[in-house]
Amino acid sequence: MxxxxxxxxxxxxxxxxxxxxxxxxxxxxxxxxxxxxxxxxxxxxxxxxxxxxxxxxxxxxxxxxxxxxxxxxxxxxxxxxxxxxxxxxxxxxxxxxxxxxxxxxxxxxxxxxxxxxxxxxxxxxxxxxxxxxxxxxxxxxxxxxxxxxxxxxxxxxxxxxxxxxxxxxxxxxxxxxxxxxxxxxxxxxxxxxxxxxxxxxxxxxxxxxxxxFTVNLNLKTHLKPLTIIFFNTITALIYVNADITMLGWIKGDSVVGEYTIAVKVYTVIKNILVAIYAAVTPRLATMMSETAESQYKKLNTTIWCYLSLILIPAGFGLTAVSKDVMLLVGGEEIATTSFSLQILSISLIFAIYGGLITSVYNITQGREKENLMATTVSAIINCGLNLYMIPKYSLYGAAFTTLLSELFVFVFCTLRAPNKKRFFDVDEIKNSILYAVVGSILVLLTTKVVYMLVECSALLRLIIAVALSAVVYITYLIIFKNKYTIDIVRNIMVKIKKKY
Structure with missing residues (x-):
């Protein structure tokens, strides 16, 4: 710059x-x-x-x-x-x-x-x-x-x-x-x-x-992007909600009730992760308007790296503890359907990455038309596959079509995103993903050990598994000198020294 x-x-x-x-x-x-x-x-x-x-x-x-x-x-x-x-x-x-x-x-x-x-x-x-x-x-x-x-x-x-x-x-x-x-x-x-x-x-x-109020609406400038974003919201709602709607039509209220528990857990975690990157969007839009490309690239890369380090182990970790989560939220009967939450846990990874591309990159770049194309095709895929998957696999089929829909949006928008190396440090992001994948294996192993050795209530076992997995994962990142983790630790130490 x-x-x-x-x-x-x-x-x-x-x-x-x-x-x-x-x-x-x-x-x-x-x-x-x-x-x-x-x-x-x-x-x-x-x-x-x-x-x-x-x-x-x-x-x-x-x-x-x-x-x-x-x-x-x-x-x-x-x-x-x-x-x-x-x-x-x-x-x-x-x-x-x-x-x-x-x-x-x-x-x-x-x-x-x-x-x-x-x-x-x-x-x-x-x-x-x-x-x-x-x-x-x-x-x-x-x-x-x-x-x-x-x-x-x-x-x-x-x-x-x-x-x-x-x-x-x-x-x-x-x-x-x-x-x-x-x-x-x-x-x-x-x-x-x-x-x-x-x-x-x-x-x-x-x-x-x-x-x-003004009569000079400047519709020539505003109407097209507003309409595209509006229809994109509609199609996104369709592919997000189609699984529950079609599950109700095909399998009935009881199965919908079982699946809704998994969807609510998935949605809660998804909304919290979305809140992290949503706060960055205005800053990136300002940088684009002021042609601050190098700062845009740096911030865009940073949010991708931080979220990768949180998202991937969170997704895989949720698959490991899904039975206890479903047991605590929905009871013993619902716990038997925990495989649906395991599928949605993997879907979570692609949903957040898809959001980073669609809601952060494409929106700040004025590429909302790409989002509309992606969500429209995804809605068609979701509804079409549901007609086959739900009668055969019930709520697990519905969860799987959600996974495929989120995967499609992410892959479609990523492949069509221009100037990726101009606006992303691709190598830096790949490096963070590698850290996260290796760390996720450690999270899965730690959780497995806890479930083998610890005999207690589901809530206490869940707390121990999550806490111990987090300690193991953060320790791994520090030992292998992940720069983003080291930066956080350094900032915390500086604030502690200033305070005391």
Whole structure:
């Protein structure tokens, strides 16, 4: 990178924000989004019963489709474009006005469609009130502007806001939801985090911009990428959810229940790992806009290497402890289907690598069309294979088609990615993957030894296996001088010395 490039990038207002802290905050937010439902859901089931909670869940699922149309891929597109212009107040104001106006119009269209369905779809008649309450999220998300927070890497305020809104909702749930007829109140409380976050953020972002409606929408620039990202989201939802839907059609609710446990475990770990790399996307988008290619390459390579060192042993380690995980989450009957989680554990590796290519590299490079092609073909493959695999192999067939779908997206987008050596240090990434693969073998061996020698409860055995495997793996990385591990250890030692 030449000196002009250095000077231009050094002017970024975000240069002092620590990417490690950003990733940690994003992981905390993702973890809390898992923990709060685990607290509230059992209480809601106990008070409202399965019927009351089912009504709210049904309403939320219907509303989510209209909310998806209303947002029109706005968050992903806004993050990328906002990160590009965040150092120019005038450009950011113009972009915000245009995207806000487009979002407002798409929300009007989506909500009009929702009201029409509410009036004319017979299946919605019994759910009209709860659907209307849940639909508040469609209206309020238009003033949420979370893409501005992410573009400016405001992960602290995002996390704090999420904690506050969820705590408020938890207290309201305990105070207001007291009997089986309170499911409408529960629906409102379920929608409240989005409402609180949107109102809070509408005023918070005024430190950066003042959103205003404009008739100059600049559709020539925005409409095509927004539409591509929107349809990419739709196709991704199809190939992610098709296995459960088709499993229900072909094998019934009981098998779906067994498979859902494995999918939830897989999804929790996946969301936490996604949170790590999602925090890097705005910084990379800014670097691309300012032609800071060498810094882009360095950061891109670093996130690939760090995630490889975490992801591969996590995936293989999960295969080793899958039976105990399924036993603890779903009980003894569910534990017998742990092979589905083992398959999904391998799928996890390709899902995260696929996300690094699609959500980080392709999006920051403006290659969202490649993502749409990959997810469309993957959805077709997934649905087609499910028709053969599910009747023959039941939930294991569904898990395997998910693995193949994630593998296809990763391979397709990797092979079609141009200038790989220009934007990645391929040798450095291969080296980290080699470290991770060897370390994963040690993790598997350690877990095997624990399961052979330790006789105790499933929970204690799982804790011992995970803790001991982590110690063995980290020790191996330090002994063989993995530079990323050594850097972390060195930074920790420096902070300890400064403190004491």
């Amino acid at each position: 030449n000196s002009r490039e250095d000077m231009r990038y050094s002017g970024d207002r975000m240069k002092n924000k620590n990417l490690g802290i950003n990733s940690l905050l994003n992981v905390i937010k993702a973890t809390l989004s898992i923990i709060f439902p685990l607290i509230t859901y059992p209480y809601a089931i106990r008070v409202l019963g399965t019927e009351g909670v089912g009504k709210v869940s049904y309403a939320n699922s219907i509303v989510s489709y209209f909310a998806l149309v209303a947002m029109l891929g706005m968050v992903t597109y806004g993050i990328r474009e906002g990160a590009k212009v965040r150092n120019s107040t005038n450009k950011l104001q113009k972009l915000t006005n245009e995207l806000f106006s487009i979002n407002l119009l798409s929300t009007v269209v989506a909500y009009t469609g929702f009201i029409i369905c509410l009036i004319f779809v017979p299946q919605f008649v019994a759910y009209r009130i709860v659907l209307l309450i849940s639909s508040l999220t469609i209206i309020f998300q238009v003033i949420g502007f979370e893409w501005i927070n992410i573009a400016f890497e405001d992960y602290l305020i995002i996390t704090v806001r999420s904690i506050v809104s969820n705590i408020v909702c938890l207290f309201l749930l305990l105070i207001l939801v007291r009997d089986r007829e309170d499911y409408n109140i529960y629906a409102f409380i379920s929608s409240l985090p989005i409402i609180i976050n949107s109102i809070w953020n509408f005023f918070y972002i005024r430190k950066y911009v003042h959103p205003r």
